[in-house]
């Protein structure tokens with residue numbers, strides 16, 4: 001903790017950055033912090049409650065942080081993939097941000113909960129994580145803690161869904177997506193949803209029905225999932241933001257696996273790896289082209 | 291409010307037989323916004339077009355739909371007619387009720403219903419069409435010719451004589467290509483250099499040709515009419531502006547045993563050299579790999595190991611410190627004429643599919659040579675001053691065996707095509723041989739003799755009838771050195787007997803292949819090539835010297851094996867094409883190109899990555915004070931081919947193809963579905 005605070009203070013003091021994005025203690029667990037001076041830097045924390053991905057604040061669509069000047073951002077391994085995603089898709093110049101990596105032993109699903117990290121409270125994406133130490137970082141702080149507790153619940157759920165018939169899966173998603181209220185919180189929380197004008201907001205023509213009935217909800221969620229296929233960095237923010245608890249992570253993870261199996265692309269924190277959209281290899285599967 | 295006119299064509303019986311055109315016109319006439327709907331026997335005929343023009347004038351149409359054949363056939367016709375009546379041509383569209391309907395259906399009722407649907411869809415589209423303006427782009431009236439063989443020389447001269455400025459880039463120190471290595475040429479047996487060198491000099495002296503020898507094309511940007519080419523001038527180590535070609539440096543050079551490329555390694559040259567006496571330009575280069583000075587440097591020697599040429603040069607032209615330089619040239623068209631090389635008879639093959647000839651000794655038998663080596667031995671300017679002497683011991687060969695189709699027409703060795711010129715030059719070789727060695731015996735192993743061409747068959751017959759060449763139909767299974775002779779074991783397939791010959795020398799007519807590195811050049815130019823590396827023409831019959839990239843043309847043996855007459859004809863054809871292009875002040879392009887909405891574009895540049903034509907560029911968006919707000923995609927309408935890939939890829943649908951916008955397509959789909 002001291003290492004993190006000292007580094008933030010130093011970066012601010014020497015004028016390398018104008019603001020450090022991190023986490024601090026809030027009234028309900030930790031909350032995002034935008035430290036612009038030594039006092040604020042001294043309040044930064046990192047522990048398993050720092051579930052939130054702060055990288056969406058760096059997307060050019062959100063100008064609040066940009067107004068403060070050059071930023072440093074504290075990232076976990078999963079968040080670093082979002083930085084790489086923005087760099088890869090020309091939303092952020094790598095030299096415009098200082099990346100402070102923290103070594104991570106898993107976070108809890110609900111950062112407001114007072115429960116400690118345990119197999120029951122751990123966030124879905126953490127068990128089995130292989131990027132607990134961000135490679136894309138200018139500074140890396142902390143000791144590497146023990147691996148996240150528990151086992152992946154998502155593997156079991158995806159296997160369960162895969163075992164069902166198409167009709168059963170259809171019914172499952174009708175039920176899940178049918179709850180969507182079209183608040184678009186998932187989009188706002190997503191680091192990779194950086195479009196100026198989302199296709200769902202396009203009116204001429206209106207590709208995506210805007211009303212919150214099942215057809216519109218389906219069109220929206222399927223469009224979003226497809227636009228994120230292989231681009232999703234698996235930070236879990238959409239699912240955490242959803243007020244009606246739709247398991248968006250399952251949809252994204254399934255598509256990420258398809259992108260990996262079919263096109264050999266896995267979300268990584270190396271911005272030099274080309275985006276799966278717009279790149280191709282000669283041996284890409286293409287039997288779907290008639 | 292839209293005022294659409296619909297014109298349903300019978301196409302004689304072609305449509306009328308299966309589709310009730312009157313019913314189509316009647317039904318479509320009832321659609322909202324359609325104010326005029328008629329059918330007629332031949333819409334594309336003069337009276338048919340007059341119907342359209344008249345309706346536009348009288349009814350004040352805002353859009354026209356012609357329900358007829360494929361737009362590939364007559365879209366231009368009808369758009370021109372609409373334009374003639376004062377309507378923007380892009381407000382006129384065709385519904386294809388022939389190829390897509392009458393020709394593929396039999397049931398008249400159902401076909402008529404479908405024709406109504408097809409026309410209705412296009413009516414809905416046309417309602418949303420907007421006027422588009424033809425794109426005009428200026429033409430840079432200079433041409434780049436890549437390769438200074440006979441093809442490149444001819445193209446450059448024809449272009450320059452036609453009034454165009456030409457930049458001729460040749461990678462070797464001199465132009466001339468393979469033709470400069472030949473002794474005499476079929477089918478007339480005139481001396482190759484005698485007919486070539488005047489052209490080389492003409493290139494050099496032509497006021498409109500900029501000759502850039504010892505240069506290579508590094509990068510190409512832009513598009514037809516507006517290419518920007520980066521050319522690398524390789525370091526000659528000799529200052530071109532000072533050198534007067536006196537040759538003192540070459541006499542002084544201490545390294546005298548470098549195998550000469552020009553003499554196909556049968557002769558020697560110095561480290562500072564011009565490839566041959568008539569070289570153009572007559573300016574030497576230092577071969578840094580063999581030069582004692584540079585070798586010393588490479589070994590890290592403190593003291594300069596040599597410098598004799600520098601001492602010898604009275605004009606101070608030797609410049610050891612020279613480095614590669616880069617120049618950019620703007621040109622409107624490019625002619626590729628990089629020629630060929632021969633299938634290697636050695637063990638090392640440049641591509642995996644090529645196998646080489648272990649059975650002929652992999653080039654290890656000194657008296658087994660290839661065709662170009664024979665040319666050098668027969669040439670007056672060659673290493674033996676035109677005396678036919680075999681490489682191993684310098685004796686006059688009394689028996690030469692020529693093997694045709696070595697590498698060619700032999701899929702097992704990696705090449706299935708015919709190299710086209712070998713039958714002819716082997717016949718030539720047998721004649722040259724007999725003219726020099728009167729009692730020499732020439733035996734040719736052949737698969738068949740392909741001598742199609744003016745005077746060609748007569749030529750090969752002359753070899754047999756007048757110069758006594760013996761042609762044996764069959765293949766040779768083995769060639770090996772046996773003491774003083776080269777043993778040739780073959781099979782005469784006409785007699786059905788094995789043949790064994792003790793030859794003094796064997797000449798392999800090896801296949802013609804495209805130049806090493808052609809793939810990279812083709813990729814730089816975005817032109818396609820076949821699996822052997824030969825540049826693809828746009829159409830094998832109708833567009834033989836164009837490539838699939840507009841503004842890039844091809845001539846000579848880089849397109850396929852070609853002899854000199856073919857290469858020259860192609861070069862002149864390419865030059866004519868370029869001059870035709872240059873006769874326009876502006877190039878006209880269809881305005882169906884992509885356009886980015888800068889206000890909405892998020893600058894992810896997925897469109898740039900997917901665009902097959904490199905049409906997407908970056909554009910800065912600034913506020914009034916000049917502060918950079920964002921960088922967005924911008925489509926260069928001169929390069930865009932209107933394929934629509936960007937439109938399909940853009941996640942936020944911020945780029946649209948003019949004439950095929952989402953709104954238009956959506957309206958079409960809705961017209962069908964609702």
Ligand SMILES: Cc1cc2nc3c(=O)[nH]c(=O)nc-3n(C[C@H](O)[C@H](O)[C@H](O)COP(=O)(O)OP(=O)(O)OC[C@H]3O[C@@H](n4cnc5c(N)ncnc54)[C@H](O)[C@@H]3O)c2cc1C
Pocket residue numbers: 436437438439440441442459460461462464465466467468469472474475476477505506507627628629630631632661662665711715718805811845846847848852853854855857
């Ligand atoms: C043994 C033999 C005998 C022949 N005899 C005859 C004959 O008697 N009569 C006849 O009609 N034909 C004959 N031919 C065929 C003749 O050689 C060709 O038709 C002719 O040379 C083709 O000319 P070209 O300009 O296309 O290619 P080339 O002569 O190969 O010239 C290509 C030029 O381009 C240059 N170049 C290559 N790559 C690049 C690059 N990337 N950048 C810049 N420059 C480049 C090369 O250095 C070369 O100068 C013979 C061929 C052989 C092999």
Ligand code: SF4
Pocket residue numbers: 179180181182183184185186187221238241242243244245246248
């Ligand atoms: S956050 Fe949930 S409810 Fe809101 S739009 Fe996304 S999926 Fe629908």
Ligand code: SF4
Pocket residue numbers: 886890891892893894895896897898922923939940941942943944945
């Ligand atoms: S894909 Fe769309 S949003 Fe991305 S740069 Fe191109 S036009 Fe802009």
Ligand code: SF4
Pocket residue numbers: 883884900901902903904905906925929930931932933934935936937947
């Ligand atoms: S329409 Fe095709 S050619 Fe034109 S910019 Fe888009 S992808 Fe490139």
